[in-house]
Structure formats: C-alpha cells, structure tokens
Amino acid sequence: MPDETRQSAKIEPLRKARPCPECSTPSQREHYPFCSNRCREIDLARWLKGSYAIPVAEDETKAEYPDEN
Ligand SMILES: [Zn+2]
Numbered sequence: 001m002p003d004e005t006r007q008s009a010k011i012e013p014l015r016k017a018r019p020c021p022e023c024s025t026p027s028q029r030e031h032y033p034f035c036s037n038r039c040r041e042i043d044l045a046r047w048l049k050g051s052y053a054i055p056v057a058e059d060e061t062k063a064e065y066p067d068e069n
Pocket residue numbers: 020021022023024025034035036039
C-alpha cells in the first residue's frame with residue numbers, strides 16, 4: 001500500500017470560516033466555531049440556561065434493558 005493516501009489525509013484542509021453562531025462574524029480558529037471567547041461564553045451560558053432543547057428519547061432506557069423474556 002502506498003503511503004500517499006495516508007499522507008494526504010494528514011494534511012488539514014483549511015476550514016471554511018464559518019460565521020459565529022452568536023454574531024455572524026467569521027469564526028476564529030482559536031475559538032471555533034465562535035469568533036471570540038465572549039461569544040463562546042454567551043453560547044455556553046445560554047446552553048446552561050436550558051434554552052437549547054435537548055431531545056431525550058424516553059424509550060432510551062427501555063432500549064437498554066430489552067424484554068428479559
Ligand atoms: Zn461572535
């Protein structure tokens with residue numbers, strides 16, 4: 001097997017600058033996907049407040065314990 005595939009996979013493609021989810025400023029790699037630590041904290045704060053709906057499948061526990069019959 002030639003190593004070329006592995007080598008090319010190692011090269012990190014330049015990430016397209018994604019707009020910051022908070023203020024739509026192009027995100028900085030350092031704070032990806034946000035533009036700054038401030039926006040990251042804003043997002044985190046919102047997350048902690050529970051504004052983000054996290055869908056929880058109620059059947060999940062059941063799935064882990066299938067019918068013992
Ligand atoms: Zn931002």
